[in-house]
Amino acid sequence: MQKSELKKFSLCEWITQYFLPNFYSNLNTNGYNNMFEFLNEFDQSPHNMSFFLTENCPSKLNISVIDDLAEDLQSNLKLCYKIESNLFYFEWILSLFEPLFYCLLTLFLLPSLVVFMLYASSFFLYITQHWSKLKNAYNAHDIWQASFKSISVFWETTSAIWHGHEIIGLENIPDTGPGLLVYYHAAMPIDYYYVHSKIILYKNRRMKVVADRFLFKVPGLASLLEAFEVTPGSLETCVNLLKKGSILSISPGGVREALFSDHNYEIIWGSRCGFAKVAQEAKAPIIPMFTENSREALRSLPFFRKFFRYIYEKTRLPLVPIYGVFPVKLRTYIGEPIPYDESRTPEELKQLTKERIEELINKHQRLPGSIFQGLLDRVRSKNYKKD
Numbered sequence: 001m002q003k004s005e006l007k008k009f010s011l012c013e014w015i016t017q018y019f020l021p022n023f024y025s026n027l028n029t030n031g032y033n034n035m036f037e038f039l040n041e042f043d044q045s046p047h048n049m050s051f052f053l054t055e056n057c058p059s060k061l062n063i064s065v066i067d068d069l070a071e072d073l074q075s076n077l078k079l080c081y082k083i084e085s086n087l088f089y090f091e092w093i094l095s096l097f098e099p100l101f102y103c104l105l106t107l108f109l110l111p112s113l114v115v116f117m118l119y120a121s122s123f124f125l126y127i128t129q130h131w132s133k134l135k136n137a138y139n140a141h142d143i144w145q146a147s148f149k150s151i152s153v154f155w156e157t158t159s160a161i162w163h164g165h166e167i168i169g170l171e172n173i174p175d176t177g178p179g180l181l182v183y184y185h186a187a188m189p190i191d192y193y194y195v196h197s198k199i200i201l202y203k204n205r206r207m208k209v210v211a212d213r214f215l216f217k218v219p220g221l222a223s224l225l226e227a228f229e230v231t232p233g234s235l236e237t238c239v240n241l242l243k244k245g246s247i248l249s250i251s252p253g254g255v256r257e258a259l260f261s262d263h264n265y266e267i268i269w270g271s272r273c274g275f276a277k278v279a280q281e282a283k284a285p286i287i288p289m290f291t292e293n294s295r296e297a298l299r300s301l302p303f304f305r306k307f308f309r310y311i312y313e314k315t316r317l318p319l320v321p322i323y324g325v326f327p328v329k330l331r332t333y334i335g336e337p338i339p340y341d342e343s344r345t346p347e348e349l350k351q352l353t354k355e356r357i358e359e360l361i362n363k364h365q366r367l368p369g370s371i372f373q374g375l376l377d378r379v380r381s382k383n384y385k386k387d
Contacts, residue, residue, distance in 0.1 A: 148206075148227050152197040159194035162327050163297065164378050167198055169334035172287055175203060178242040179337065180279045182353055183289035184267065184361070185251035185258045187298040187322050191291035192249070195332050196228065199247070208241050210250040214316060235278055242282035250275050252350075259320040260309055262302065263295050263369035265361050267354055276346035276353065285337035286353050290360035292331040296374035298324040328374030331382075333360050 159165035173179065183192060199205055210233030216225065231237060241248050252275050257268040279286050301321040308320045335356050366373055
């Protein structure tokens with residue numbers, strides 16, 4: 001392909017214009033429309049280019065410097081020609097295969113559209129399953145209750161579609177009377193949101209929640225915390241709630257367990273036994289709970305743990321980054337209640353509760369946890385008695 005036949009690209013022009021502005025501005029004055037025409041004339045004779053540069057440079061330079069500049073300029077601009085030639089062929093090939101590219105892109109996007117439509121249909125059907133409950137709440141003109149049930153339907157639908165969530169042992173949540181639900185705290189307790197929603201929809205009970213005080217300082221969550229009846233949970237408040245017959249939920253590990261436990265599912269309670277004191281004083285049973293793969297759905301960053309732990313212990317700021325929301329299989333196991341026994345001390349009750357949750361972990365959780373295996377659990381069957 002001759003230089004004159006090349007489709008004009010801007011690479012040669014840009015290089016010359018940027019590095020030799022005076023030289024480039026004088027091209028038209030000397031009868032050249034662009035660098036292509038100039039190089040066609042001076043292709044074989046760097047001396048002619050040297051003469052041209054001498055005439056157009058703003059200051060008088062040594063003739064040897066002009067000759068070196070002319071030679072370098074000519075060799076580099078020839079390289080630009082080769083690059084532009086390849087760019088021309090690349091553009092030509094791209095334009096040739098562009099229809100095929102869009103055809104293949106369409107072929108891959110259409111199945112994704114079908115998958116989206118399937119999930120949208122599933123979402124709609126899950127909502128209609130609970131429509132009668134929502135309709136009754138709205139007909140009763142209890143907008144707050146209706147809104148709360150609507151949120152529960154949303155979380156129930158999300159749990160079914162994104163995590164295939166199941167709950168085993170729901171019958172261990174009493175239909176009436178008090179109970180203290182104690183659970184393992186994942187990096188983000190999304191499994192608890194699912195369980196909370198299911199208890200509302202299938203047991204028609206609303207749990208009170210004990211949460212870390214920092215949660216109440218997060219802007220924009222006031223309505224949600226009020227709806228879920230979240231409390232910072234002093235000992236006296238918790239005892240009174242249980243004595244009134246409420247279901248109360250708490251994770252003794254709290255934020256510390258969420259941030260600094262890992263895929264080995266270590267329980268980090270430290271010396272905390274306040275929940276056991278509450279249960280003993282209120283004479284309420286403790287109900288252990290654990291969700292399989294809860295650490296695989298969301299994970300805390302495994303790096304710089306000592307640094308983040310130091311910051312947390314000093315400031316109580318949960319600065320550890322959390323990532324994920326992987327669509328792994330989630331199964332929540334609610335263990336048999338630990339009945340009130342006045343002969344137990346709070347320390348003994350705490351230890352017994354911890355052992356019960358560890359039993360659930362060892363029995364149902366793959367250790368160490370694996371995101372890939374958790375994803376495979378979505379399609380693998382598991383032998384258990386479904387309640």
